[in-house]
Amino acid sequence: MILVLTDRQKEILKLIVMEYIKNAKPVGSNLICDILNCSSATVRSEMASLEELGLLEKTHTSSGRVPSEEGYRYYVNNLMKPKEISGEDMLKLQLIFSNNQLEISDCIKKSLEIVSDITNYTSVVLGTKSHDNILKEINIVPLSNDTVVVVVITDKGFVEHKTVNVEGISLEEIKKTVTLINNMIIGTPIDEVSSKLEFEVKPVIGRYVKEHERLYNVFYNVFTNFTNKSVDVVGKSNMLKLPEFSTVDKVRDVLEKLDDNIDNIVKEDSESKDIKIYIGKETNIDDDMTVIRTKYKTDKEEGTIAIVGPKRMEYDRVVNLLEYIKENIEKK
Amino acid sequence: MILVLTDRQKEILKLIVMEYIKNAKPVGSNLICDILNCSSATVRSEMASLEELGLLEKTHTSSGRVPSEEGYRYYVNNLMKPKEISGEDMLKLQLIFSNNQLEISDCIKKSLEIVSDITNYTSVVLGTKSHDNILKEINIVPLSNDTVVVVVITDKGFVEHKTVNVEGISLEEIKKTVTLINNMIIGTPIDEVSSKLEFEVKPVIGRYVKEHERLYNVFYNVFTNFTNKSVDVVGKSNMLKLPEFSTVDKVRDVLEKLDDNIDNIVKEDSESKDIKIYIGKETNIDDDMTVIRTKYKTDKEEGTIAIVGPKRMEYDRVVNLLEYIKENIEKK
DNA sequence: ATTTAGCACTATGAAAAAAGGAGTGCTTAA
DNA sequence: TTAAGCACTCCTTTTTTCATAGTGCTAAAT
Numbered sequence: 001m002i003l004v005l006t007d008r009q010k011e012i013l014k015l016i017v018m019e020y021i022k023n024a025k026p027v028g029s030n031l032i033c034d035i036l037n038c039s040s041a042t043v044r045s046e047m048a049s050l051e052e053l054g055l056l057e058k059t060h061t062s063s064g065r066v067p068s069e070e071g072y073r074y075y076v077n078n079l080m081k082p083k084e085i086s087g088e089d090m091l092k093l094q095l096i097f098s099n100n101q102l103e104i105s106d107c108i109k110k111s112l113e114i115v116s117d118i119t120n121y122t123s124v125v126l127g128t129k130s131h132d133n134i135l136k137e138i139n140i141v142p143l144s145n146d147t148v149v150v151v152v153i154t155d156k157g158f159v160e161h162k163t164v165n166v167e168g169i170s171l172e173e174i175k176k177t178v179t180l181i182n183n184m185i186i187g188t189p190i191d192e193v194s195s196k197l198e199f200e201v202k203p204v205i206g207r208y209v210k211e212h213e214r215l216y217n218v219f220y221n222v223f224t225n226f227t228n229k230s231v232d233v234v235g236k237s238n239m240l241k242l243p244e245f246s247t248v249d250k251v252r253d254v255l256e257k258l259d260d261n262i263d264n265i266v267k268e269d270s271e272s273k274d275i276k277i278y279i280g281k282e283t284n285i286d287d288d289m290t291v292i293r294t295k296y297k298t299d300k301e302e303g304t305i306a307i308v309g310p311k312r313m314e315y316d317r318v319v320n321l322l323e324y325i326k327e328n329i330e331k332k
Numbered sequence: 333m334i335l336v337l338t339d340r341q342k343e344i345l346k347l348i349v350m351e352y353i354k355n356a357k358p359v360g361s362n363l364i365c366d367i368l369n370c371s372s373a374t375v376r377s378e379m380a381s382l383e384e385l386g387l388l389e390k391t392h393t394s395s396g397r398v399p400s401e402e403g404y405r406y407y408v409n410n411l412m413k414p415k416e417i418s419g420e421d422m423l424k425l426q427l428i429f430s431n432n433q434l435e436i437s438d439c440i441k442k443s444l445e446i447v448s449d450i451t452n453y454t455s456v457v458l459g460t461k462s463h464d465n466i467l468k469e470i471n472i473v474p475l476s477n478d479t480v481v482v483v484v485i486t487d488k489g490f491v492e493h494k495t496v497n498v499e500g501i502s503l504e505e506i507k508k509t510v511t512l513i514n515n516m517i518i519g520t521p522i523d524e525v526s527s528k529l530e531f532e533v534k535p536v537i538g539r540y541v542k543e544h545e546r547l548y549n550v551f552y553n554v555f556t557n558f559t560n561k562s563v564d565v566v567g568k569s570n571m572l573k574l575p576e577f578s579t580v581d582k583v584r585d586v587l588e589k590l591d592d593n594i595d596n597i598v599k600e601d602s603e604s605k606d607i608k609i610y611i612g613k614e615t616n617i618d619d620d621m622t623v624i625r626t627k628y629k630t631d632k633e634e635g636t637i638a639i640v641g642p643k644r645m646e647y648d649r650v651v652n653l654l655e656y657i658k659e660n661i662e663k664k
Numbered sequence: 665a666t667t668t669a670g671c672a673c674t675a676t677g678a679a680a681a682a683a684g685g686a687g688t689g690c691t692t693a694a
Numbered sequence: 695t696t697a698a699g700c701a702c703t704c705c706t707t708t709t710t711t712c713a714t715a716g717t718g719c720t721a722a723a724t
Contacts, residue, residue, distance in 0.1 A: 028687055039697045044688070062688045062703045101553070103495075137473055141485050149489045153473050157481045157495030163435075221433070237568070237587045240580055248572060248580055255569045360716055371668045376717070394674045394717045667724070674717075681710070687703090694697075 003053055003074065010079060011036065012046050013055055017067045017075040021312050024243040026064030069280040069311070072290075076277055076315055083316035085324055089118055093321075097328040104298060104332055105129075109232055111325050112305060116235025119318065120242055121309030122258065124293075125232040126266040129158050131302040133190040133226070140178055142171060150222050154190060156300045160225045164218045169211045177215050180205055193223045231262055244288065244310045254286055258308065261285045266293065266304045273297070275319055275326075280311055292318050296329045335385055335406065342411060343368065344378050345387055349399045349407040353644050356575045358396030401612040401643070404622075408609055408647055415648035417656055421450055425653075429660040436630060436664055441564055443657050444637060448567025451650065452574055453641030454590065456625075457564040458598040461490050463634040465522040465558070470551075472510055480506060482554050486522060488632045492557040496550045501543045509547050512537055525555045563594055576620065576642045586618055590640065593617045598625065598636045605629070607651055607658075612643055624650050628661045 005013070015035060016027045029043040036043065047065050050056045055071040058064075067075065085093075096102065096110045105127055112123035133154035141149045146167040152160050166174060184201050185193060197220055205212045236255060245251045264284040275294040278284075283291045290313045293306030305325065307318050337345070347367060348359045361375040368375065379397050382388045387403040390396075399407065417425075428434065428442045437459055444455035465486035473481045478499040484492050498506060516533050517525055529552055537544045568587060577583045596616040607626040610616075615623045622645045625638030637657065639650050 026687090030687080040687090041689095041697055041699095042695080045696090048689080058688085060704055062686075063705080064687065136475070139471060139483070141469055143468070143487055143489050147489065149485055149491060151471070151483060151485070151491060153481055153483070153493075155475055157475050157479065157493075159481060159483060159491065159493040161485075161489075161491040163489030237584070237591075240584045240587070246580055248578055248583060251580060251583065252569070252572045255572070259569075358716090362716085372716095373668055373670095373718095374666085377667090380718080390717085392675050392716095394715075395676080396716065665724100667722105669722080670720090672717105672719090674715105676714085676716100677712105678714105679710100679712080681708100683708075684706085686705085689702085690700090692697100692699085694695100 003055075005050075005053075005074075008036075009046055009050060012043060013050055013067075013071060014075060014079040016047075016056065016065055017071060017079070020067055021314055024312055026059055026066050028064035067311075072279050072311055072315075076279070080316050080319075082320055085317075085320050089114075089321070090324075092118070093324065093328070097332060104300060104329065107332060108296075108303075108305065108325075108329055109234070111328070112232075112307075113234050115307060115318075115321050115325070116238050119307070119309065119314065119321075120235075120238040121307050121313065121318070122236050122239055123232075123234040124262065124265055124306040124308060125230075125234070125303065126305075127230050127232075127301055127303040129226060129230070129301050131297070132156070132299075133158055135186055135188050135190060135193060137186070138178055138182055140174060148174060150218060152222050152226075154226070158226065158300075160222055162218070162222045162225070166215075166218075169215065173209050173211060174215065177205055177209050177212075177219075180208065181219060190223070190226045194220065194227070197223065231266070233258070233262065239309070242310060244312065254289065257286045265291055265306050265308060275322055277315065277319070283308075290315075292322060294322055294326050296326050298330055298332065335387070337382075337385075337406075340368075341378055341382060344375060345382055345399075345403060346407060346411040348379075348388065348397055349403060349411070352399055353646055356644055358391055358398050360396035399643075404611050404643055404647075408611070412648050412651075414652055417649075417652050421446075421653070422656075424450070425656065425660070429664060436632060436661065439664060440628075440635075440637065440657075440661055441566070443660070444564075444639075445566050447639060447650075447653050447657070448570050451639070451641065451646065451653075452567075452570040453639050453645065453650070454568050454571055455564075455566040456594065456597055456638040456640060457562075457566070457635065458637075459562045459564075459633055459635040461558060461562075461633050463629070464488070464631075465490055467518055467520050467522060467525060469518070470510055470514055472506060474503060482550060484554050484558075486558070490558065490632075492554055494550070494554045494557070498547075498550075501547065505541050505543060506547065509537055509541050509544075509551075512540065513551060522555070522558045526552065526559070529555065563598070565590070565594065571641070574642060576644065586621065589618045597623055597638050597640060607654055609647065609651070615640075622647075624654060626654055626658050628658050630662055630664065 012032055015032055019027045019031065029040040029047060032043045033040040047056060055068055055074055056065040057068045059066060092114050093111050096107055108125055112125055116123045133156045136155045137153045139151040143149060146165055147163055148166055149161055149163050181201055185196055188196055202216055205216060209215060239245055240251060261284060273295050275292060278291040280287045283289050288311055289308060290311045291306055291308050293304055295304050296302065307322060344364055347364055351359045351363065361372040361379060364375045365372040379388060387400055387406055388397040389400045391398060424446050425443055428439055440457055444457055448455045465488045468487045469485045471483040475481060478497055479495055480498055481493055481495050513533055517528055520528055534548055537548060541547060571577055572583060593616060605627050607624060610623040612619050615621050620643055621640060622643045623638055623640050625636055627636050628634065639654060
């Protein structure tokens with residue numbers, strides 16, 4: 001459905017959204033008419049029209065107006081102007097990305113911590129290490145008679161390891177297995193290792209190695225570590241500072257939903273690499289929340305970063321911060 | 333100061349503490365006299381004595397009694413009986429410790445998650461991997477012309493790694509450095525590696541290796557990773573369920589203090605391996621909170637586990653849970 | 665010498681009532 | 695179209711009222 005608004009209606013809607021985002025209080029006609037140099041009665045009738053169109057809501061019969069979900073949507077799609085990142089914020093982020101000591105995944109996490117700190121919203125990072133990695137090398141290091149460490153390295157420099165009890169298996173056997181595995185699967189993309197291990201390697205080691213079942217499990221375990229996705233949620237308690245969380249019940253409710261629905265937040269419903277904005281019901285978390293998220297992709301890893309906050313979110317600011325972080329991740 | 337209480341006073345104090353722990357409501361004389369088969373007037377006069385001794389408090393002139401900090405202390409030191417872990421709780425914990433797939437550090441974390449879930453208190457795990465580990469092996473794996481992965485392994489099976497840009501440094505030089513380092517510090521306890529690296533190795537590689545400054549930094553970096561202590565805080569938002577956190581202000585206050593004072597919680601003020609209980613001011617976090625903590629030590633690592641909750645904490649239950657977890661960690 | 669019954673008293677928390685105010689819609693005039 | 699005026703509504707805050715759970719004290723009972 002296409003909405004046609006007059007310029008003045010757009011202006012009023014924009015002012016109301018921005019004002020409400022700033023102060024979390026229903027916006028009355030007086031405030032608007034001061035800015036627009038017209039009478040409050042005029043503004044009131046425009047507000048009534050905007051309400052009829054479903055863009056504004058009242059909290060009760062004689063309250064000021066609050067943007068509806070559609071109101072936010074219209075604002076985001078049609079009225080919002082990108083907002084420059086403030087020098088202060090920029091500085092904080094630069095400090096992280098220009099620090100060469102930090103690994104890329106630490107940069108991502110730390111920069112989103114910054115965003116949570118300066119906005120009071122919650123950040124979510126979903127990282128998938130295995131992206132495009134291929135198996136480079138498997139090492140075993142004997143620790144004692146009974147234990148060895150298996151160390152697996154990918155071409156992008158990811159390392160996983162596991163200490164394993166190999167009581168009753170001779171070092172020869174282990175080495176034989178490693179050699180077999182090395183020969184058969186070095187160069188395989190990490191995502192495919194598990195299945196290759198199961199369908200190609202398992203039958204073969206079964207033939208050559210005595211304790212093949214146990215050994216197989218050891219390696220299978222190490223490899224599945226790679227495909228584990230790591231989810232980091234940062235700054236949940238910052239949200240307590242926002243006025244929408246003024247009651248403990250609301251806090252508890254949202255925190256629980258956040259815990260339960262992290263998957264929904266980062267669910268890949270499109271392959272688009274742009275910034276996506278999900279408002280209210282669209283979030284699948286809580287009707288009062290908004291999620292802004294985007295994907296990033298480096299040559300080492302790919303993932304999703306998202307900001308979760310109330311519908312009354314500083315959309316322009318968050319979009320730009322996310323954009324900026326994404327750029328910095330990808331050029332790092 | 334030694335307090336001498338009559339048996340009946342002890343009994344009353346104990347009942348009040350237990351009752352208050354259960355219901356978080358000031359305890360009146362009626363409730364006690366029902367249990368003790370005496371009149372409320374009698375109980376009232378005993379309560380007045382206990383208040384005079386500083387063990388009980390009133391919230392206002394005509395309220396029931398609440399244990400004071402000293403009251404809890406007396407209860408913990410003199411009146412508390414160990415409480416059997418319920419079958420249900422025991423089962424949940426056993427499920428974790430009997431799972432051989434899990435590494436010890438995962439067991440610790442998960443078991444404390446359980447504690448947070450069943451008690452609604454917050455758990456803290458401080459792990460120090462480096463304990464008693466000695467350097468076993470250093471591997472380097474070249475990824476491309478410009479990058480290598482440095483993999484360091486200890487005798488207890490801990491592995492740290494770092495991908496390093498070695499642009500402009502020849503592989504020969506790197507190998508030479510690794511050989512030097514291997515020769516000089518293999519077998520050194522991890523805690524001492526940093527200083528040994530600085531005072532013994534650095535001067536030597538300076539003589540033999542061209543890009544020694546950069547290379548030195550690389551290795552120094554990897555080793556400091558080992559001595560990093562990991563702090564995990566679990567179940568902060570569970571505390572929202574407790575009645576002492578019925579206002580957002582209190583929640584915010586305590587969560588902030590928790591974030592800021594994690595170090596205080598696990599600060600080692602004694603080498604004792606017993607369970608320690610810190611009540612109110614003793615916690616150095618918040619006068620309304622209690623911390624119960626203990627150290628654990630395995631042949632691989634050592635650390636501290638702690639439970640943070642309101643002063644009105646189920647002392648007997650938490651002590652036993654912690655004891656049980658500690659035992660299981662140490663025998664694993 | 666304790667214990668108990670009786671009674672006056674007190675702060676609290678919940679509910680009800682009152683006051684104040686911000687904001688609306690509608691009607692009418694500019 | 696726009697603005698001014700006005701009645702009306704609902705929310706918020708404050709004040710009042712009221713019931714109650716609990717106390718401390720005194721005097722009688724054990």
